Amino acid sequence: MRHDRTGRGREGLGSDLVTIERAVSPAQRAVEVLGGDLTEATLKRYLDGLPGVDTVGLEQRAASLGTRSIKTTSKAWALDRIIELIDLTTLEGADTPGKVRSLVAKALVPDAGDPSTPRVAAVCVYGDMVPYAVEALGDAHAAGRVTEPGDGLINVAAVATAFPSGRASLPVKLADTADAVAAGADEIDMVIDRGAFLSGRYGLVFDEIVAVKEACRRADGSFAHLKVILETGELNTYDNVRRASWLAILAGGDFIKTSTGKVAPAATLPVTLLMLEAVRDWHRLTGEKIGVKPAGGIRSSKDAIKYLVTVAETVGEEWLQPHLFRFGASSLLNDVLLQRQKLSSGHYSGADYVTID
Numbered sequence: 001m002r003h004d005r006t007g008r009g010r011e012g013l014g015s016d017l018v019t020i021e022r023a024v025s026p027a028q029r030a031v032e033v034l035g036g037d038l039t040e041a042t043l044k045r046y047l048d049g050l051p052g053v054d055t056v057g058l059e060q061r062a063a064s065l066g067t068r069s070i071k072t073t074s075k076a077w078a079l080d081r082i083i084e085l086i087d088l089t090t091l092e093g094a095d096t097p098g099k100v101r102s103l104v105a106k107a108l109v110p111d112a113g114d115p116s117t118p119r120v121a122a123v124c125v126y127g128d129m130v131p132y133a134v135e136a137l138g139d140a141h142a143a144g145r146v147t148e149p150g151d152g153l154i155n156v157a158a159v160a161t162a163f164p165s166g167r168a169s170l171p172v173k174l175a176d177t178a179d180a181v182a183a184g185a186d187e188i189d190m191v192i193d194r195g196a197f198l199s200g201r202y203g204l205v206f207d208e209i210v211a212v213k214e215a216c217r218r219a220d221g222s223f224a225h226l227k228v229i230l231e232t233g234e235l236n237t238y239d240n241v242r243r244a245s246w247l248a249i250l251a252g253g254d255f256i257k258t259s260t261g262k263v264a265p266a267a268t269l270p271v272t273l274l275m276l277e278a279v280r281d282w283h284r285l286t287g288e289k290i291g292v293k294p295a296g297g298i299r300s301s302k303d304a305i306k307y308l309v310t311v312a313e314t315v316g317e318e319w320l321q322p323h324l325f326r327f328g329a330s331s332l333l334n335d336v337l338l339q340r341q342k343l344s345s346g347h348y349s350g351a352d353y354v355t356i357d
Contacts, residue, residue: 026210026252033250033285040203047202047247053238053274062270065313066306075305079340080118082304082332083110084149085322087157087293089124089330091164091261097132100125104136107154111337114344120333121147121322122155122187127180130158134184142186144222147322155322157187157227161212164231164260166191170208177215181224188216189227189257192244194234202247209251225323227293228253232271233263241271245278255291261328266296269306276314283315292319295328301339304332 030038034046070078088107090099103123111117119140123133133156134141142153158180162168168176177188190212196204209228216224228248232241248256256275259266272294279290292311298304304327311319319325 026213026250029252029286030206030250040201043202043206043247043250044200047243050239050242050246053242055238058238058274059270062268062273062310065273065310066269068306068309070305070309076340076343078305078308079301079336079343081149081308081320082301082327082336083120084118085320085325086120086327086329086333087122087124087295088120088333089261089295089328091124091126091159095126095129097129100129100132101136104133104154106333108137108140110333111340114340117337117340118150119152119154121326122157124157124159124189124328126163127158127160127176127183127185130156130180130183130185141184143184144186144218144224149322155186156184157189158183158185159189159191159260161190161208163189163191163229164262166193170211173208174211174215177212181216181218185224187225187227188212189229191229191231191260192248194231197244197247198235198240202243205247206251209248209253213252225254226252227255227257227291227326229257229260229295230275231260231263232258232268233265238270238274241274242278245275246282249278249282249290253290255293255326257293257295257328259294259296259328261296264297267294267298267328269310272307273310273314276311276319279319280315289319289324291324291326293326293328298327298329299331299335301332301336304336 027038034042036042088103090103107120107123110119125133137154140152140154142155145153147153147155160177160180161173162176177190180188192205193208213226216226218224230241230244230248235241235244245256258271258275272292275292279292283289294307298307308320311325
């Protein structure tokens, strides 16, 4: 991996990296931030030179933000906004076209008894299920359009790059991504090579993200949005989470995402706070806004509200938009719907008042 000040790839560094045509934009951006040619050595020096994380301070701040309460009127807004930020997900080996259609039906009409209930931001499925999601959404499919709360459009997100392990050759990962985009995926959730990252081969991880970003290119030249899954539960330290966040952003990720949901721990408030701080610092440095997606383990509206507060206090309320913040969840929506029903009726409904899928 080597890029000069023009941002063009020049040569490999002798690792198992495959020489590929690279997207110029991320390389140019990284060169500008690093202040010199983009090489394995300069990238490692930059990432290893990031300030260490104050573990006690981070966890105390996350705990403090998690105790904030909101008024009833604000809670009604918060519940609706949580729904509008959800990537409604099914990622099981037993997924079928019928299950995906049921998921889309729930995304389109979350609560059949309350037509004021907003729609979710996206449905998230395996790549081979994308055509069924696109078909079921019909005119509600975002189809590459920028969505806003209340517009009724829903994105199709696809996991790719040998999700969840990431253990595949680069050509397989790129084909996985390109196939999903060609089928109509608006967003790609890729996984980084955690083995390469933990062994210090930052250049390999960088180049793979750049290559996957290029594979997100559509026939018309536009790009599907790229969410980069760090799998923070396998990164072992907060310092590694910070480095991986910066690496993913430098390489062109549109979002940084905590987890696949297949590894424990998945999303936690301290880790998400740390990633939000990276996004905040990147915005201060470059003026560019990057999204954050905590995924896995967020099952209650009470917990989700803690994340909303953390976002607002760390990067500002402007980040509480679907193009800048998402929840990766499967069961969260039902709890939010039950809480909405409680606010409107004054009493709790049983779990059988909402659909399972």
